[in-house]
Amino acid sequence: MTTLSTAPTPRTPTERAESGRRVRGRLPRSAHAQFAPDASRPDPVGVIEAQSARRVRALMPIRYGRMLESPFRFYRGAAAIMAMDLGALPDTGLGVQLCGDAHLLNFRLLASPERHLVFDIDDFDETLAGPFEWDVKRLAASFVIACRAEGFSTREQDTAVRECVRAYRQRIREFAGMRTFDIWYARDDADRMRTLLDTPPSKEARQRGDEARARALTRTHMQAYEKLTRVTDEGRRFTPDPPLITPLRDLVDDVAEDMPENDIRAILESYARSLSSERRHLLANYRLVDLARKVVGVSSVGTRCWIVLMLGRDDDDPLILQAKEAQESVLAPFTGGGRYDNQGRRVVSGQRLIQSASDIFLGWTHVLGIDGRGRDFYVRQLRDWKGIARPETWDPDVLTVFAQLCGASLARAHARSGDPVAIGAYLGGGDRFDRALVTFAQVYADQNERDHAALQEAVRTGRITTASL
Structure with a gap:
C-alpha cells in the first residue's frame, strides 16, 4: 500500500523542491523502468471476475x-489489474488527485461552461489521491498498446511514450514556477494546444486536429436527442435498443436489483441538492419525461447507468442527463481508501479538482434498489461537444502529437491538486524518468498481452461467457 506524505507542505519553493529531490534517494528515477511480477501475482481473470461480481450479471x-x-480493449477494461500491479511497486509518495484510469482514450475535446472547446481528461470513475506516477505509467503504457494495435514499429511506440512523458515533465516544471491562481485557471483551449507542442505538427496532424474539432462541435446534446429518442403517441421517448438502451417501462421483468425503488422525481431532487443554487434553478425549468438503462464503454459495462430525458419549453428544448453508478475506486485497496461515504461524491469532487472545465450539471445522488441495496451515482450531461480520439485512423506522427497533448494535460491536472514544485524537482531537467517509462511501458504492454491471453483461455475453456454487441 502506498504511503503519501502527511507532513506539512514546506512553505518556501526551495524547501518544496528539496523535498522532491530527496525522494530520489529512496526511489531513483531509473527505478520506474522496473516491473517484474512474481508467482504470487493474482490471477488477472480472477481480478476481473471479482470486480464483475458487483455489477449487473446479465451484462x-x-x-x-x-x-x-x-x-487495447482489454487494457481499457483492466484498470483494476493495473491498480493491483502499481500498488505492489515502490512509489514516490508525491501525491496528487489521480484520474485513476489515465489511458489515452480518456483524454478528449470538451465544452467548457463558457462554450469554449478545451482538451482535458474526461473519465473519473476511479479518481482518488495517490502517487503522481501511477497516472503517468497508465497513460504511457496505453500508447505502446495502441501503437502495437496499429502495427507501429517499436521505435515509433517508444517515440510516442517518450514525447508523452517529456511533455508531462516539462509542463509540471513550468507549473512549478507559476502563481497558484495561474495554475488553477490554466486550461488547454484550441490556441493553447498549439503552444504545448515542441515542433510544428505535420500537415497530416494539423488536418486531423481540425477534423477532430469540427467533429466535436457536432456532438451536441441536440444530436444525442435526435439519435436516442423518437416521437410516440405519448410524446418524445427513448428509442429501445436492447440490451444497450432499455427504457424503464421495458425493464419490468429484468434483473430486480437494477430497478430503482425510489420515486424518480425524489432521486432527481436529491441529485439537485448537490448542485449550486443557480444550477438547481436552471434544472427546475425542465420536466422529467423518460428514463432508460444504458450500457456504456468497456471498463464500465455492468455498472448501473441510467439516461434521463427532460424537456424545457417544448420538444425542441431537451436536456439528457446520464446517471452512472459509482463504485469504490480500484485504487482504494492500495491507497488506504478515501474519505467519502458516497462514491458519486468522490467522483464529482475528484473531477472538479483536476478538470479545468466541468459540466454545469455535474452532481451526485444515492439510489435504493428494490433489492434493498443502496447505490451511489454521479450525474452529468450525456453529451456536450465531445471529441473522442480515433487512433485507428492515425499515423505515427499524429499519435505522437496526441501523446504530447495528453502528457501536458495530465501535468496540468496534477499541478492543480499536487505540489508541482516537489514533483518537478523530483523529475528534474534531464530525461531519466522519460527513458525509464519507455522501458516500463514496453514491459507492461507485454504483461497486458499475457493477461489478454489469459482471458482468451478462460473463454475457450468456458470459464467466461462472452457476447458481441
Whole structure:
C-alpha cells in the first residue's frame, strides 16, 4: 500500500523542491523502468471476475466480449489489474488527485461552461489521491498498446511514450514556477494546444486536429436527442435498443436489483441538492419525461447507468442527463481508501479538482434498489461537444502529437491538486524518468498481452461467457 506524505507542505519553493529531490534517494528515477511480477501475482481473470461480481450479471458477457476483442480493449477494461500491479511497486509518495484510469482514450475535446472547446481528461470513475506516477505509467503504457494495435514499429511506440512523458515533465516544471491562481485557471483551449507542442505538427496532424474539432462541435446534446429518442403517441421517448438502451417501462421483468425503488422525481431532487443554487434553478425549468438503462464503454459495462430525458419549453428544448453508478475506486485497496461515504461524491469532487472545465450539471445522488441495496451515482450531461480520439485512423506522427497533448494535460491536472514544485524537482531537467517509462511501458504492454491471453483461455475453456454487441 502506498504511503503519501502527511507532513506539512514546506512553505518556501526551495524547501518544496528539496523535498522532491530527496525522494530520489529512496526511489531513483531509473527505478520506474522496473516491473517484474512474481508467482504470487493474482490471477488477472480472477481480478476481473471479482470486480464483475458487483455489477449487473446479465451484462457481464458484453463486458467480457468487448475486452476480448484486442489487447487495447482489454487494457481499457483492466484498470483494476493495473491498480493491483502499481500498488505492489515502490512509489514516490508525491501525491496528487489521480484520474485513476489515465489511458489515452480518456483524454478528449470538451465544452467548457463558457462554450469554449478545451482538451482535458474526461473519465473519473476511479479518481482518488495517490502517487503522481501511477497516472503517468497508465497513460504511457496505453500508447505502446495502441501503437502495437496499429502495427507501429517499436521505435515509433517508444517515440510516442517518450514525447508523452517529456511533455508531462516539462509542463509540471513550468507549473512549478507559476502563481497558484495561474495554475488553477490554466486550461488547454484550441490556441493553447498549439503552444504545448515542441515542433510544428505535420500537415497530416494539423488536418486531423481540425477534423477532430469540427467533429466535436457536432456532438451536441441536440444530436444525442435526435439519435436516442423518437416521437410516440405519448410524446418524445427513448428509442429501445436492447440490451444497450432499455427504457424503464421495458425493464419490468429484468434483473430486480437494477430497478430503482425510489420515486424518480425524489432521486432527481436529491441529485439537485448537490448542485449550486443557480444550477438547481436552471434544472427546475425542465420536466422529467423518460428514463432508460444504458450500457456504456468497456471498463464500465455492468455498472448501473441510467439516461434521463427532460424537456424545457417544448420538444425542441431537451436536456439528457446520464446517471452512472459509482463504485469504490480500484485504487482504494492500495491507497488506504478515501474519505467519502458516497462514491458519486468522490467522483464529482475528484473531477472538479483536476478538470479545468466541468459540466454545469455535474452532481451526485444515492439510489435504493428494490433489492434493498443502496447505490451511489454521479450525474452529468450525456453529451456536450465531445471529441473522442480515433487512433485507428492515425499515423505515427499524429499519435505522437496526441501523446504530447495528453502528457501536458495530465501535468496540468496534477499541478492543480499536487505540489508541482516537489514533483518537478523530483523529475528534474534531464530525461531519466522519460527513458525509464519507455522501458516500463514496453514491459507492461507485454504483461497486458499475457493477461489478454489469459482471458482468451478462460473463454475457450468456458470459464467466461462472452457476447458481441
